[in-house]
Amino acid sequence: MEQVVDILSWLLLLAGSFLGISGAIGLFRFPDFYSRVHAASVTDTLCALLIISGLVLQAGFTLITVKLIIVLLFLWYTSPVASHALVKAAHYHGLKPLLSDSNEDEVKEEEVSSKS
Amino acid sequence: MxxxxxxxxxxxxxxxxxxxxxxxxxxxxxxxxxxxxxxxxxxxxxxxxxxxxxxxxxxxxxxxxxxxxxxAHSPILPLIVVVLTGAVLVWGTLDMPHFGSPDQPVHQHVAPRYIDDSPKEVGIPNMVTSVLASYRGYDTMGETIVVFAALIGVLSLIGIKKYTNKEPGRTEKPPESILQVAAKLLIPFILLFALYVQFHGDFGPGGGFQAGVIFAAGIILYALTFSLKDAMHLAPPKVVKVIAAFGVLLYGGTGIVSMLKGGTFLNYSVLAHDPIHGQHYGILLVELGVGLTVASVMMLIFYAFVSRGEAD
Amino acid sequence: MMFAVTAVAIMVIMALALIRAFMGPSVYDRILAVNMFGTKTVLFIAVLGFFAGRPDFLDIAMVYALINFIGVIAVLKFVERIAEEESADVDGKEN
Structure with a gap:
C-alpha cells in the first residue's frame, strides 16, 4: 500500500515538475507577451495542483494536508486573477499582440480581448 | 542567483x-x-x-x-572603497569559526542558556518568540519605537493629504470587476490569516511584526483594487494613528505594570501567580502591541505616500 | 529523494523565470516573470518543508501566496498610473 502511494506521488511530482519546466521554456520560446502569459499561467495552475497533491499523498490525513489545500486554493484563486489583470492592463495600454497579418489588427484584437 | x-x-x-x-x-x-x-x-x-x-x-x-x-561623478573611487571594505570583511570572517561548528562563541555563551531554560522559564514552544519578546524585550521595544518614530517622521515630512474631489478632466478607468470581486473575497482571509499569525506566534513561526505587515497588506490590497478613498473610509487615518500610539503604549505599559507588581521592567513573570503564566500573558500583550503598531504604521505610511502621489 | 528532484526542478523553473525577468522587453513581461517566480517559490517552500522534514514551513508558503498576489496587483496599478500619465503627456485625449 505504501509502495503504491509512493509511486503515485512520484508520478504526480514528476508530472508537475515537467509541466512547470515546459511552462518556463514557453516563457522563452514564445514570441510575444500574450502567448507567454498563456504558457506561464496555464501550466502554473496544473503544476501547482500536481505538486501539491503529490505532497498531500505523502502527508496523509493531517493538519498539513489542510494547509496544503489552503495553499492550493490561494494559488488557484490568485494566479488566474493576477494573469487576467496583467493581460488586461497590457491590452488596455496598447501593447499589441504579435500577429501574422498586421492588416487585420482590428479583428484579431477582438479575438484576443474576448479570449482574455 | x-x-x-x-x-x-x-x-x-x-x-x-x-x-x-x-x-x-x-x-x-x-x-x-x-x-x-x-x-x-x-x-x-x-x-x-x-x-x-x-x-x-x-x-x-x-x-x-x-x-x-x-x-554625475565617476564611479571609480567608490568602487575601490567598496572593494577594499569587502575584502577587509572577508578577511575578518577568516578568523571566525567554521560555519555551523559547535564551538562558535554564540553557541558557548547565551544560546545554550536560551535553549535549556526557555521551556522551563517561558514555557512556549517557539523559542524564537520567547527570545524576541521575553529575554530580549528591550530590543524589541526599541524596534517598535523605531517603527513608530519612522511614522512620525513620514507624517511630519509629507503628511496625509485630505482627499479632494478628483478634477473632472481625469480619464475614466475601465471597470475592473473581476479584480474587485476577487479582492473582496480574498481580503477577509488575509485578515484572518494575519490574526492567526499573530496569536500562533507562540507555537510556530510568526508574531507581531509579521502579523502586522500581513494585516496592513490586506488593507492595502483594498486600497489598490478599489480606491484610496474607500480604504480611508474603512480605516480612517485618525483612528489608525491612535492605534499606532496605543500599540507602543501597550508594550511600554506591560513593562510598567510588571514594575508595579514588583518585578523589573518587562519582567513578565510577576504578571500572574504562576511565572510561566505571567510570561504567557506578557508575551501575548507585547506581541499584540507590536502587531498593532506595525500594522497601523505601514497603513499610514502607505496612505501618506499614495495620497501625496495622487495629489500631484 | 523525490522531494529533492522536485525541488531541483522548481529551482530550474525559478532560474528560467528570473532570466526572463532580467531580459523582459516590456514591463509586463517582467511582471509576468515575477508572478511566476512567486508562485514557484510557494511550491518550492512547500516541497522544501517536506524535504527538511518540517512541514510547518507551510505557513510561510501561505504568506508568499498572498503577498505575491498583492505585490503583483500593486505593481500593475502603478504601471497603469504611469502609463496614463505618459499618454496624458503625449496628447491629452488619448485614453
Missing part, C-alpha cells in the same frame, strides 16, 4: 524593473533563510521584504519619478 539579481538591479535604469527585481531578491533571500532553517526570519523577510517594502518603494516612485538619473 542573488549576486546576479543584484548586478541587474544596479545595471537597470528603469526604477520599476528595479523594484520588481528587489521583490525577487527578497524572495530569494527568504528561500535562503528557509534552507538555513531560520523560519521566523524567512517569514519576516517574505512579509516585509517582498510585500510591504515593494509597495512603499512603488509609492515613493510615484512621488519622485521613475527614471534614474545618470550619476
Amino acid at each position: 542573488l549576486g546576479l539579481t543584484a548586478m541587474t538591479i544596479i545595471r537597470l535604469r528603469s526604477l520599476f524593473a528595479v523594484v520588481m527585481l528587489f521583490s525577487i531578491y527578497s524572495l530569494l533571500t527568504a528561500s535562503l533563510f528557509m534552507v538555513l532553517d531560520a523560519v521566523d526570519v524567512a517569514f519576516t523577510e517574505a512579509a516585509v521584504g517582498a510585500g510591504i517594502s515593494t509597495m512603499l518603494m512603488l509609492g515613493t516612485l510615484m512621488i519622485t519619478g521613475y527614471r534614474e538619473k545618470r550619476p
